[in-house]
Amino acid sequence: MVFYRTYRPQKISELDSQSVRESLFALFAKGFDVPHAFLFSGPKGLGKTSAARIVAKVINCEKHAKIKKTKLTESEIEPDSKCFQCTSITSGANFDVLEIDGASNRGIDEIRDLKEKINLLPNKASKKIYIIDEVHMLTTEAFNALLKTLEEPPNHAAFILCTTEFHKVPQTIVSRCFRVDFKKATDDEIARSLSRIIKAEGIKVEKDAVLEIARMSDGSFRDGTKLLEEVSISSGKKNITRQYFEEKFNTLGVNSAAVQFIDALMERNAKKGLEIISKISKQGVDFKFFIEKLLNSFHLMLLQKLGAIDSKSENSFEVSEIKKLLELLSIAHSETKFAVLAQLPLELMLVEWSEKDTIGSQSDEQTSRGPAGRFPPASAHSNISSEKSFLRAVGSPSTSVTPRKAPDFYESFINEVKLHNHLIAGVLRSCEIENTNGKLTIVAISKFHKEKLEDGKTLELLEKVAKNILGGSVKIEISLRG
């Protein structure tokens, strides 16, 4: 990740997105007397925070204090990256540029602190700048405090609000901000950013190869730099051609991993499949790309089976199996874009496929499409046992809980979890809930599911959701069905 850190954009002209560059240049072209608040919105990984720091530099750069014109060229707008303000903002040591993470502790203390100190003049800079990341996560209380501040901001302060979920930011705040939308970079935009690194590093890369790397990085500058770094290290000082890049990827094992993975699917061997996924995950293989390879292979198999194309090699899948696999892989493919863990959709797809036999005859008809219906509903048996165990879990002698409540709880529990993480909700659907010594225990059907649920943040979420529904504090344990 050396390239990524070294070549993080430091100027407006180095930002990936053309529309963002244009919008910022146009704004500052009229001088540095800018709006009090900015709102940067768009998916994660598109450089919103980098852009926020650049804007902070543009506003506070010492070079700009001397410019009094109101019609500025792009090079006049760019920060010099040399003065005290610029260098300390880059290193994160500037007292007048404060970064608040709305996601941690939901900003209560920080916004309170902000309210108290907002009227104090900046230390050295011309403006105090507050960068608030994930602003949609702030509590209502913190939002109201922020809104008050935005209504009457002191002249010496500016706010840069960033969010991945624009629709959750109240309209009252949006209307007071200069909005910049960050969209996924196009292949050409990524290629442009990569060329900046290629030039600075003096690496020789064919134009075709740069485009290929850009295409593989799917709009992520971070992924693109990672790929470029990998090939540039492995190629030594040699010219990187498109062919070299493709061969390099084959040696990384994507093709052979795809063949092995198809074997694992054939054997319905989840363990083997999970090992392959873990291996390629460590190699930094792009899962969307990997799933595309699998989809291509199964598509070819389908055409062969239907006699649409000639083939010497025979495959042992039935047409109905290939159809089902294409369907599961397509779902995994579309989910990969939004997955917190890139490999999770493929893992879930694999587990569902491998367990189909053990789930039995109900699977085909009852597995509905889409993430929510990924797993068949709990069987009648598990409903009864969860009902009983739930009574034991919450039904102290003094409270009367009707048996009907039990599945209701687990159902609303799953639905609530789904709002936060639909993949975990999918895992929960295949589990049962029980009570052991006053604790709620979620019984997972595989080690893989157990590990997913036990992950620190996930467990925290499950307990929080259970607490919201049941009130009081709730401990949750995850166990494995014996």
Ligand SMILES: [Zn+2]
């Ligand atoms: Zn400067």
